[in-house]
Amino acid sequence: MAEPVTFTAAQDHRNMMDQLHIETLRPGANGDENAPDHANYDEAKANPYPDWPDILKRDNGQPVTTPDQWWQQRRPEIVAAFEREVYGRVPAHVPAVTWRIKASEAETLEGLAIVATHLTGHADNSAAPDITADIDAMLIMPAASKTPAPMLIMFDWSPIRFPAPLKPEPEPANVDPRMAPFLAAARAGMLERLQHLLGDGWGVLLINPGSFQADNGAGLTRGIIGLTNQGQPRKPQDWGALRAWAWGASRALDYLSTRPDVDKNHVGIEGVSRYGKAALVTMAFDQRFYMGLIGSSGEGGAKPHRRNFGEAVENLTGEGEYHWMAGNFLKYGGPKNAGDLPVDAHQLIALAAPRLIFISYGIPKEGDAKWLDQQGSYMATVAAGSAWKLLGAKDLGVGNDYRTAQMPPPLIELMDGQLAWRQHVGGHTDTPNMASFVQWADRHMGRKTSSK
Incomplete structure (x- = not known):
């Protein structure tokens, strides 16, 4: 075996360009609206490629x-086109x-009895x-569940750790010494999301994408x-970090499918921003x-590449983000x-049909920046609905003409x-949409929701 190559992100980026x-490459747009090279935020200039692939x-x-x-x-x-290009x-x-x-x-979360299990999935590295x-x-299950629980696998960017308890309270004397303090996000937005899910009888599996694929080109x-x-550099058709993180979620689903306390037919995936x-x-590939x-999710997610609004293809091909692709x-x-x-975001969304997909955004003034192109993402979701209807399922119910689609006001x-589709009135998070997601998913699963 050859020695593993150690590149900086710039060296790896240059190596791929040479291949x-x-x-x-064209430089990416600046997200600062006051910069001379700022991204376009004019809807009149936002659709230079109005004819999307059918x-x-x-x-x-x-x-x-x-x-x-x-x-x-x-x-x-x-x-095949998404994989190749x-x-x-x-x-x-x-x-x-x-x-x-x-x-x-055993732990408690706001008075709810839970069981927290720290897991490691070891990829065979003998070669x-x-x-x-x-x-x-980190697997977190409601302790009182008498039937297999639906699950949400959540991408989390903090190291997966767990203390007793989840909120600051007197620490029990019998805490496992291998359990370090829980990720800080669990004390804010993560804690609220866990309350919605676990309080409704769901289980949660938090996975740290950076533990098995770094978020950088190096x-x-x-x-x-x-x-x-x-240890050798990629070839042009090799997977990037987004596909690698998705692979990790699929391996987590493999594990969950072996557990009798998990409803393996009702497992979901969640993430915010790059996740x-x-x-x-x-969802598209598994x-x-x-x-x-x-x-x-923005560019590389639900935002169409063909839209000239906010982040663009050229941002994803630069040294800072190319490793995703x-x-x-x-x-x-x-x-x-x-x-x-050959393909675009509306087709990526369509690959999930006829399963359940909830596209969530916040509002720019609260920090969910215009850079993400909420309007374009709505257009892609509208267009994607044709696949749901072909397969006998329901889409957004507003037709599928992306050219004339106008995003509804927040909370509509x-x-x-x-x-x-739901746009909440918070920032760069899906926490304000979690209760709506749980109720919507419960309805489709035939469950009685208790989420507030």
Whole structure:
């Protein structure tokens, strides 16, 4: 085995450009509206590529009019294009993952009895012992559950730790010494989200994406991508971090499917911002997931690449974010452009049909920046609905003409179908939408909700 390569992000980025024979890329727009090179926020200039790829038309131009044509012909075409040009392919020889329990103990959450279990999913690194890719996870289950619980796997960016208790209270004398203080987010937004879910009888699995794939270009020869490549740089069609994080969520679902206390037919995935992108990618590529809560995902998630509003393709192809994507994606930051992409965000959302997808955003004045393009994401969700209707499910119920779609005001929810949209009045989080998500999902699962 060759020695693992150690690159900076700039060196890895240059290596991929060399493989693609690209000399230069167009610079990404500045998110600061006062900067001279700021992103476009003028709706009159936001749609330079108004003709989006048709979800229900095959690459050869033939219309898709039946579910069989979708499953056997059109959907595989869309998946192949996303793998080749956007997110990359997961290699066939990814190492197997073995799960073990590190520690488990009974706890309380706002008076609710729970059981917290610290887990590690170890990816077999015998072929490259110098590289590790272990999935750090925390399973939290309601202690009183008498039936298998629906589950939400949540991408969390903090190291997975757990104390007793979740809120500052006198610490019991019998706390497992292996349990360090719980992630700080659990004391704020995370705590509120856990209350909604666990209080309604759901289980939660928190996974730390950075534990098995770093969120930077320098990490591409390490983590699960580097382990699979035995420490060597990626090829243009290899997977990026978004696909790797989705792989980790799928391995967590493998584990949950072995537990009798989990309703394996009703497992969802959740994430915000870059992890909202990863949650949507997870839903698109792993059909075992029943539902997804996609929070403020922006470019590379629910925002169309073809929209010139806020963050753009050129931002994703620069040194700071290119590692999320396949190497081939760099081509669309120069010499090609967003209009040359064979697929776009509305088709990514459509890959989840007819399962449950809840697209969540906040408002710019509270910190969910215009950079994310809430209007464009709504347009993509509207367009995606044609796949739900073809498959006999309900979409947003507003038609599928993305060109004329106008985003409803905040708190005007579109949640009658399996595809849902809700813009809350908070910032860059999905916490204010969690209660609505739980009630909506419960209804589709035939459960009586108790979430407030």
